Amino acid sequence: MKKGYPRFFLLPGLILLIAIIIFPLLFTIRVTFSSWNVSQTGLNFIGGENWAEMARDTRYWGSMLRLFYLSFLTVAIQYALGFAIALFAWKGIAARRFFRVLWLIPMMTTPSLMAIIWRSIFTEDIGALNGILSRVGLNPVNWLTESGPANIAITIVEVWQWTPFMFLILLAGLLSLPKEPFMAAAIDGASAWKTFARVTFPMMAPISIGAIMIRLIDASKIFDSVFTMTRGGPGNATETPAAYIFQRSLQDFQIAYGSTLALMYLILAILTLTIIGKVFARLSKPRGI
Amino acid sequence: MFTKKVKSLLAVALPVALAASVVVITPASAGGTLTRTPGQEVSYKAYGAEYANVATTADGDDACSWYETSKKDYSGKTLRVLTHAIPNMGKPTALHAKQFEELTGGKVEVEHVSFGDLYAKQLRSYQTDTNQYDVVFNGSYQIGDFHSYYAKVPDSVTKGKGSLATLTPLYKELYKWDGETKLFGIDADRHFLKYRTDVYENAAAKAFYKSKTGKELAVPKTWKEYNLHAKTFNGYKPAGQPAGLKFAGTTEITQKGGLMFGAFIDRVAPYAKNPNVKGGFWFDENMVPQVNNPGFVAGLTDFVEATKFMPVGGKNFDLSKEIESFGRGDSLLSYTWDDAWSKSNEPTSPIKNKVKAAPLPGAEKVWNRVTKKWDTPKGGVNYAPYIAWGWSSAVTAASPSKAMAFDYLCFWANKANHKLDLTIGDMGVNPSRTEDFTSDFWVKEMNWGKPAVDSWLGTMQNYEKNTNRVFDLRVPGVSDYMTAMENAVAKALAGQATPQKALDEAAKEWNAITKRVGITKVKSAYQNVIALEDNIK
Numbered sequence: 001m002k003k004g005y006p007r008f009f010l011l012p013g014l015i016l017l018i019a020i021i022i023f024p025l026l027f028t029i030r031v032t033f034s035s036w037n038v039s040q041t042g043l044n045f046i047g048g049e050n051w052a053e054m055a056r057d058t059r060y061w062g063s064m065l066r067l068f069y070l071s072f073l074t075v076a077i078q079y080a081l082g083f084a085i086a087l088f089a090w091k092g093i094a095a096r097r098f099f100r101v102l103w104l105i106p107m108m109t110t111p112s113l114m115a116i117i118w119r120s121i122f123t124e125d126i127g128a129l130n131g132i133l134s135r136v137g138l139n140p141v142n143w144l145t146e147s148g149p150a151n152i153a154i155t156i157v158e159v160w161q162w163t164p165f166m167f168l169i170l171l172a173g174l175l176s177l178p179k180e181p182f183m184a185a186a187i188d189g190a191s192a193w194k195t196f197a198r199v200t201f202p203m204m205a206p207i208s209i210g211a212i213m214i215r216l217i218d219a220s221k222i223f224d225s226v227f228t229m230t231r232g233g234p235g236n237a238t239e240t241p242a243a244y245i246f247q248r249s250l251q252d253f254q255i256a257y258g259s260t261l262a263l264m265y266l267i268l269a270i271l272t273l274t275i276i277g278k279v280f281a282r283l284s285k286p287r288g289i
Numbered sequence: 290m291f292t293k294k295v296k297s298l299l300a301v302a303l304p305v306a307l308a309a310s311v312v313v314i315t316p317a318s319a320g321g322t323l324t325r326t327p328g329q330e331v332s333y334k335a336y337g338a339e340y341a342n343v344a345t346t347a348d349g350d351d352a353c354s355w356y357e358t359s360k361k362d363y364s365g366k367t368l369r370v371l372t373h374a375i376p377n378m379g380k381p382t383a384l385h386a387k388q389f390e391e392l393t394g395g396k397v398e399v400e401h402v403s404f405g406d407l408y409a410k411q412l413r414s415y416q417t418d419t420n421q422y423d424v425v426f427n428g429s430y431q432i433g434d435f436h437s438y439y440a441k442v443p444d445s446v447t448k449g450k451g452s453l454a455t456l457t458p459l460y461k462e463l464y465k466w467d468g469e470t471k472l473f474g475i476d477a478d479r480h481f482l483k484y485r486t487d488v489y490e491n492a493a494a495k496a497f498y499k500s501k502t503g504k505e506l507a508v509p510k511t512w513k514e515y516n517l518h519a520k521t522f523n524g525y526k527p528a529g530q531p532a533g534l535k536f537a538g539t540t541e542i543t544q545k546g547g548l549m550f551g552a553f554i555d556r557v558a559p560y561a562k563n564p565n566v567k568g569g570f571w572f573d574e575n576m577v578p579q580v581n582n583p584g585f586v587a588g589l590t591d592f593v594e595a596t597k598f599m600p601v602g603g604k605n606f607d608l609s610k611e612i613e614s615f616g617r618g619d620s621l622l623s624y625t626w627d628d629a630w631s632k633s634n635e636p637t638s639p640i641k642n643k644v645k646a647a648p649l650p651g652a653e654k655v656w657n658r659v660t661k662k663w664d665t666p667k668g669g670v671n672y673a674p675y676i677a678w679g680w681s682s683a684v685t686a687a688s689p690s691k692a693m694a695f696d697y698l699c700f701w702a703n704k705a706n707h708k709l710d711l712t713i714g715d716m717g718v719n720p721s722r723t724e725d726f727t728s729d730f731w732v733k734e735m736n737w738g739k740p741a742v743d744s745w746l747g748t749m750q751n752y753e754k755n756t757n758r759v760f761d762l763r764v765p766g767v768s769d770y771m772t773a774m775e776n777a778v779a780k781a782l783a784g785q786a787t788p789q790k791a792l793d794e795a796a797k798e799w800n801a802i803t804k805r806v807g808i809t810k811v812k813s814a815y816q817n818v819i820a821l822e823d824n825i826k
Contacts, residue, residue, distance in 0.1 A: 038434065039765050039806045041416050053801075059776075123601030124616070145543075145604035147783060231546050232605065235783030236776070251405045252769050253412055254805070 071219035084164025097138035147237035173207030320362030320394025349704025363395025371396035417482035474646035475680035477721030485531030519598035531639035538598030545779035547607025559652035562673035569673035574794030581792035584656030589788035632714030646745035
């Protein structure tokens, strides 16, 4: 009795875990084997019909491919820009504190609100961007109604909003680096580029991987900007899985099918991010160890 | 002079008459802070600068007039209302909620959501049995999904001096399900064509058209002509064009999720609604979807072509943008709902009195789904106007405050409010009652041009008599069907698929929806639609 007693202290946490993670997950799995929709509510059993339909759903897989492109591209740009700005702030500039706060503003703003502002900028008839383009003698661009420009618009918004996150993490990393390797590089007469390539960048690798992984996880859920700016259009050109699942589940009210899509999305996200994490970990391991 | 008998009679009668007159003319104010007298002027001016230019009118003598409503006392009671985002329908709902509160002392909580959420939020409330709303607003075409959750509209509203007593017969029928009025009809929509008279009635523009096409310019009778006019005048500068504003051929609803399905139906209907083929426009007798038949494909092909002649940003216009764009003078032509028409007739509109209405264009051929061939229509053109769903509302069957809810809706739609709401372009309220079809109000009180008003009212009245009309797919799961169709159309408009391929995908999706909802259920509900299409009701 005495031995088991401390285990009771785990109960509140365990109950919470079951209530908010285990039960919803198991329930969702069960829902995927039903036909719960607008006119058939509740849990019947239809076998793997939803899973088979998902396998044939080209719109879903198309959105998945789009997500890969959008998330990898945006995170790569965010990383490059964030690193550059962090180096800039690390090396010391005038009014450093002011700029540090300024660079964080996009990240501190509500994503959907930001997307609304960006939508008004990109709006083709009365938006600021086309207004500027016409002032300099360029033709207006169909930012939200043509596939290519719409994807560029979404990328710009994502990069603008989340580069500060990279900046923040990487700057913290840079500030925590030991001074000795830099002093040694300076004594050896290393150029600024060599110091960056051989000292700064390798030492920043673990922090970089952490920041990239966090952003990839977050970027895999791209929704606010897409839904607010283009609603997945034109056609389905900017539709991400999150937007598609939202459409199926909460607009069309196909609860069972939407759950199937969401579950597959979760499985794929876990698998992909685990593989990426492993690859990064291997790449960042110092050679010879 | 008076006999004793008469004097004693007067002594009794005079005080009684005096007392009675005091009762009659005493301003009523039971629960609210606003007092009203019968026939008193109704004005929205106190409710914000946006109403500064709105006309005023006398209070009506109907059962839910301002005066009658002010006699009610709903102090301490609350009404939960789910409505559309501002402005379309959201604006009048909020305005009349405030007025109702002032008159009755009750509280009206209004929740504004997007059109898609109107459907989803209602559904969630019903399916989870949480009874979140007393009053809901929706598109009347959703009646197939929701009728069982709605309370029957009382006869006191639909007859006698009730707000809905004078609805046109067609719409009285549309707001019923199995013979019972389930929807509180506050609107009625018939899509029609709007065209700029500073082009169609201008000699220079006519000469320009002839020099470009070799043809005489006249209001388009077919969608092919419509596209040709849009193409020819795209970039033209009409005599009455507002300064600094570019001129495009056509303004249409093109945004997925922005009610684009309505525009698509307009373009498709004359190609696919064959007056000689009975038994179903949307499905055939075996419930095979017709959404990808050659008639639908022809309509979509025209729609895709028209995107080249739209204003900048026009490929992403929802209804609000369409109203705004045409209302400010962006284009030669437009169609769908009345709102852009009202907008262009508002006192501040730069194209006021430069717009007329006409029936929706037709098609020079119509698909026959029985013979699988194109038919040549009698008279050369097949017309098939789309009687689009109107905004409607309902009181939920589970509401604990049904009487208050119906009083609120009845006040919302009383004679005076209805009249004023009609004149405000973005309110979403369009002519639905017999008295709305007299030109006097529009010409004398609203100062709209008589030729324009006559063209508009005439077009709508003709629709009431037309026997080759298309109605919404009023069956369970209608939103899924429309979403699937819109998604396919959006893909074609974006150039991601050919019209045929996109609509084939929609047909596949429709089969899946029918299977999901239940073929028997859909087929049974669809018989009501066929009855409307084939003029059986």
